[in-house]
Amino acid sequence: MKQNAFTMSEILIAVAIIGIIAAVSVPLFSDFMPDGNKAKVIKYNDKIKTATNTLLDNEGIYYSAPVNGGAASCVGLECEGRPVVAPYTTTKACEGSTKYSVLIKQQLGIYSYDINHKSEMSDGSHWTITRQDLGQYQITVDSDGTDSGHNCVFSNSCTNPDTFIFNIDKYGRVTPGDAMTDAYLSNATDLRNKKADVALAKTYLSERDYGQEEESGDN
Numbered sequence: 001m002k003q004n005a006f007t008m009s010e011i012l013i014a015v016a017i018i019g020i021i022a023a024v025s026v027p028l029f030s031d032f033m034p035d036g037n038k039a040k041v042i043k044y045n046d047k048i049k050t051a052t053n054t055l056l057d058n059e060g061i062y063y064s065a066p067v068n069g070g071a072a073s074c075v076g077l078e079c080e081g082r083p084v085v086a087p088y089t090t091t092k093a094c095e096g097s098t099k100y101s102v103l104i105k106q107q108l109g110i111y112s113y114d115i116n117h118k119s120e121m122s123d124g125s126h127w128t129i130t131r132q133d134l135g136q137y138q139i140t141v142d143s144d145g146t147d148s149g150h151n152c153v154f155s156n157s158c159t160n161p162d163t164f165i166f167n168i169d170k171y172g173r174v175t176p177g178d179a180m181t182d183a184y185l186s187n188a189t190d191l192r193n194k195k196a197d198v199a200l201a202k203t204y205l206s207e208r209d210y211g212q213e214e215e216s217g218d219n
Contacts, residue, residue, distance in 0.1 A: 135170030
């Protein structure tokens with residue numbers, strides 16, 4: 001009985017055709033896939049806002065009432081001098097320049113007192129909280145941890161970043177600290193247009209000063 005079988009050349013041709021189709025289709029489909037990093041940035045932004053506002057809304061932590069009938073001695077996150085003790089903190093009494101760093105990590109589920117320590121969250125992201133000035137803070141989030149990904153902020157040499165920056169002022173307002181975070185939050189309702197977000201980030205990078213040096217990184 002005669003058996004039908006594919007020749008090696010036919011198999012190679014079929015494999016080549018499948019490869020060509022895949023090479024053409026994957027980039028097209030990727031444009032319609034949700035941007036995972038954008039979803040994370042939106043989530044991080046909301047978490048930071050909620051946690052910071054929770055702290056500021058509690059007079060037992062950051063008081064803003066006038067002292068002895070006079071003018072308020074400080075505003076918002078500037079009020080570092082008053083020690084915070086139980087029941088307002090479940091860790092340890094804190095005051096001074098590390099006050100916000102300790103309390104915000106507690107709100108976010110991080111129990112570390114090193115203000116420059118990269119603390120790992122349950123999703124594997126690493127968070128670094130630094131005090132820029134009185135009442136001014138910066139939170140840097142490496143979305144996939146320091147052991148994975150490009151470990152870079154958006155720049156001309158890093159257009160596929162995994163690290164994002166958020167600035168917090170004394171009133172608890174959270175603003176983007178890098179071009180990609182800025183672009184993501186400027187168009188937070190559309191998760192499926194990475195090309196447009198990258199283009200917008202490049203525009204912001206050329207127009208706005210984020211106070212960052214150009215860094216190396218893989219695209």
